[in-house]
Amino acid sequence: MMPRKPLGQVPGIYHRAIGDIIVTAVSDGYADAGIEPLRNIDPSDALLLFEEKLRPVRRASINCYLVYSEGRLALIDTGCGPYFGPTAGQLLRNLSAIGIEGEDIDAILLTHIHPDHSAGLTDLAGGRRIFANAKLVVHRNELIHWFDDVEMAKVSDQDRRFFFDTAREQVTPYKDVVQSFEDQTEVFPGVMSRPLPGHTPGHSGFVISSKGEELLIWGDTVHIPEVQIFRPDVTLTFDCDQALAAKTREKVFEEASSRKLLVAGSHLDFPGFSHIVQRRDGYHLLPEPWSYTMR
Template sequence: MVQVPNAQIPGVYHRKIGDIVVTALSDGYLDGTVEVMQNIAPPDAEKILSDAYRPGRRTSVNCYLVYSAGRLALIETGSGDYLLPTAGKLQQNLKAAGVNPADIEAVILTHMHPDHSAGLANPKTGEKFFPNAELIVHQNEPRHWNDDGAMSRADDRAKRLYFAAAREQMAPYHNQMRTFDGAVEVFPGVTSVPLHGHTPGHSGYMIASGGKSLLIWGDIVHVPEVQVPRPEVTMAFDTDPNAAAATRRRIFDQVLADRQLIAGMHVHFPGFAHLVKQGDRYFMLNEPWDQAFGG
């Protein structure tokens, strides 16, 4: 008898950037309402999503392995057990990719929101999921999330899911944490790109090798269908919405001018794409599946 599939294939996709291999890993997805989007009326957001054949605001959550110079890094750790059951799939996809978490030398974060950093450690036991990894993040991130004054001004949800979660997750790595400022090489072939606004230390990472490059731009967009054509649309969880919108426009124009391949944590999996512009409107072109992964 023919066996009917009852589960999706693993969320693993490889892409070569010169001599570096970048592997996209799906942590799953998060569904939510359009009310968290600002500078757009909810019915307008719903119509854009409906016209794009999206049933609602579905946010992909992606992480990326970087194989460079014989070493292995991981950019982002996904949601762990903090958010919806449709996310938190990083560990099973690492296993599917044949990766032992103990072999990861560096965990690099774009910022410390729970869908990016909540997979660092087991919150019940404090056990690190990446026991041999150095945690690398912009200096403004631990500074902000450890700020009791900033936490006191946050609402209850933000106190629990942002401030408390960030503190829980970074604590096991307190003696294995390296912070940076500005544009610096944080791992062989991986250079930080300041993209502040979404959070005080929000950063992208430019991966370059052999004349090829990839910009992993973090949370420049959360809802591509809406925020690419309407970059003025911000999110309720932007720390500085005006700065986030300004950074989005700046990086859109830079990516266009450079014909830069991008990857994003919330670009639909596997999360590689280019931007184009027609008139005054931006469009995202997701890269087609490449069986040879750029070879």
């Protein structure tokens, strides 16, 4: 009898210990897109960087991260929900594969409010909170910006629908459980917020620390690793403040490389745990090797 050939991938799950805290990368899938949003780089130069990495298209991995700490469970970002087509929106399916349902999550920590990070919060069919028992933790400036009618009136109809309307329909059901923060704040046991401004008004990373070990989950500090690792000056049209976003990225690269800091990102290839190193020709990304143990 011939063995049945596989019809799909195994669930996108990877565990990593940071001291006594376990961080689990959970894939929400991926989204393919073009290079039109790139700024500060000639398109031919961008395409050459993709060719050097043997990448025929711009494919953005979409990663979320579970944090198990002191008997509680947080989820950093919620993925795309139904907004980005069938290759994304896989968070709940992958959580279910390891026995976790929405009601098991104690806190949702958002790096920022963009639809590939916050659009998995609410079931649009009935406005139901998918994470019924979770508080929603997000930078104060995110709430101010995306719920500001004056700011919304400044953008195109497409951006209004994609960013502002989506933010409101996803976040509003959590309005009674929102906990906002500013600057560096402990937002969950062993987890400190880290301001990373520029991409959005309140874009933040989260630093996870335990027993002398540390991980920076840097959100959208890098969108397109094939380009922005080597060219941190390259920005995208959906950076609210492009100059500040580039400056923040450079500062993070300098710190991560000098300190040999472990990082993870929303759009680094899954599972995203990596190091940044600086060489004579610029910065390079070194993905951490897969490990059988949760080192």
